Amino acid sequence: MPLEQDNPEPAYKRKAHHSGILAQGWQKTKEALGHPKFEAPDDPYFACPYDTEHWVDYDEKSGYWYCMDHDAEWTGPRWNFRLDELWRTYNLEEKAEYVEGIPKPLRHNQKITDGDLEYYFEQLDGDYVKVSVLKDIFGPSPERPDGLIKVNVTDTSTTVISSSYLRRLKRITGKKWGQERAVGENDEMLVRFYSVSSALPVDESQEEEEE
Ligand SMILES: [Zn+2]
Numbered sequence: 522m523p524l525e526q527d528n529p530e531p532a533y534k535r536k537a538h539h540s541g542i543l544a545q546g547w548q549k550t551k552e553a554l555g556h557p558k559f560e561a562p563d564d565p566y567f568a569c570p571y572d573t574e575h576w577v578d579y580d581e582k583s584g585y586w587y588c589m590d591h592d593a594e595w596t597g598p599r600w601n602f603r604l605d606e607l608w609r610t611y612n613l614e615e616k617a618e619y620v621e622g623i624p625k626p627l628r629h630n631q632k633i634t635d636g637d638l639e640y641y642f643e644q645l646d647g648d649y650v651k652v653s654v655l656k657d658i659f660g661p662s663p664e665r666p667d668g669l670i671k672v673n674v675t676d677t678s679t680t681v682i683s684s685s686y687l688r689r690l691k692r693i694t695g696k697k698w699g700q701e702r703a704v705g706e707n708d709e710m711l712v713r714f715y716s717v718s719s720a721l722p723v724d725e726s727q728e729e730e731e732e
Pocket residue numbers: 569570571572575588589590591
């Protein structure tokens with residue numbers, strides 16, 4: 522996947538990088554197939570999102586603009602190559618995932634997203650971990666002074682993390698989560714987080730009883 526920095530311009534503005542011979546061959550094929558009948562409006566939408574060198578034309582029968590090159594090069598129903606469809610697919614495949622930074626929860630009382638919560642605990646699931654290391658995983662850092670989760674490293678009379686996180690995990694993963702304190706051979710405080718697959722979800726178990 523090309524880095525964003527290498528291609529600051531959206532694809533529709535980029536020139537195609539066909540190798541010379543291939544491009545010449547394809548150009549001949551294209552000309553044999555015929556030139557577009559209609560001139561596309563001067564708007565970035567009316568170009569193939571994948572390659573600005575592609576020819577686009579208006580299909581009078583369907584009333585949609587489509588990419589002639591995609592239509593000629595690829596198999597499948599013609600509506601796949603309508604600009605409307607190509608742009609939607611292009612945005613889904615090339616633009617949908619947010620990669621510019623770290624998503625933060627919208628809710629002000631949360632410091633960790635559901636996605637991160639699930640990611641970290643699926644990794645920790647079942648292992649005994651030093652509480653001091655857990656603090657390094659979730660605690661404050663110079664660049665994120667709020668940290669992700671408050672870790673209790675001192676008071677052994679209460680849980681290592683708030684049980685509210687385990688309730689959130691249950692909602693996210695559909696599994697029940699628990700935490701168990703333990704102690705290491707050098708008296709290190711340890712903790713284990715574990716998930717228990719619950720039986721069928723409530724609705725399904727009710728359906729089962731009816732059968
Ligand atoms: Zn195209």
